[in-house]
Amino acid sequence: MLYDKDLREPLFDYLEGYFGKVRILEEKQIGKSRADIVMVMEKALVGIEIKSDADTYARLAGQVKDYDLFFDYNIVVTGTTHGIHIKEHVPEWWGIITAEEADNSIDFYMYRKMQANKGVSLKKQLSLLWRPELAHIQNLNGMAKYKEKSKKFVIEKIGEKIPAEILKPQMSEELFERDYNLIAEQIREFRVQESRNALRIRKKSSW
Template sequence: MLADYAIREKLLMRLHKDNQNKSYRVIEELTICNGAVRVDVALANGVFHGFEIKSDLDTLERLPKQVECYDTTFDKNTIIVGERFVDKIEQHVPKHWGIEIAYLNKFGNVTLKKIRRCGSNKSVEFKSLLDLLWNNELKNLLKDHKIKGYSKMKREDLHLAVIENIPFKSVKDYTRETLKTRIGWRADLPLT
């Protein structure tokens, strides 16, 4: 039976290999939906991609809430499951989610096999993206779009000012790029 750490290690190796010589950041244990859900692995490169891992030792009990929050936050989503869930996972995630199975190959190494390719997610929401940004980052976004009067605004008002004045695509791009390049965030997140 594969545990989360073995699957995660293989996923992280693949993400770093696939993105070498590119601008990207891999973020483990990212909280989304105002802290309601913790993402196993997020990738910010040209898109914002969430990865949920359900090892053979896990349950699918929290998955509905996780799917809901991932879908309001990420451009693409993939679930990686142990062999225990391979026969039933399709009924638990939307059709645009990618599905991979993790198993031990004949050499005793973890293999990740794509069962279904992920598609674009059309359910991303302003609020979920804005929740990921710090107040100074929200103010910089408003400043970059020449919006005035934000300097003493509270967080909720900053959110409203962004929603009312800045196109959604600009907010998606800004959030992804900000998370990709943020400095002084967490010691475990070096710039790559």
């Protein structure tokens, strides 16, 4: 029996070998679900759900709805227990990768290739970015900084002003370059600046 923990590292190697240049991000909140893997490609984000032999289909319908809002493509990875019936539980545009044990290793097979998801929301994708990353995209496109505005407001403006064909590669590049060692400090500095801006605005309004 293959468990989630057995699949992850070999799966990462398989994905990099199959797709080429990618970055793997794990355990990202998407709506009411949590994506097991976000695979960043140069112009697209791919959601990957792992259904190991120990998993059931109980939550899958809700997960599919969330994945389809956030990702350009989606893939389900399944052990042999679910291999035969998994296609009955995910939309036809979802890719399917099957996994099975073989000679003390795990073999992966692309049972069905992923297809473009037409229901993806650009604003939902932008919500995966942190404020410093959004600010960098704003700067790249000559947008106003909107430092005193909420993240939701900034996302709305980016979605309105930047065409998807320009924005998609920029979002991917931000995620390719994301440095978890630096981002906490960047976010702290960003919030300090936001607080200063808010205080300055309150002072002006009281004059």
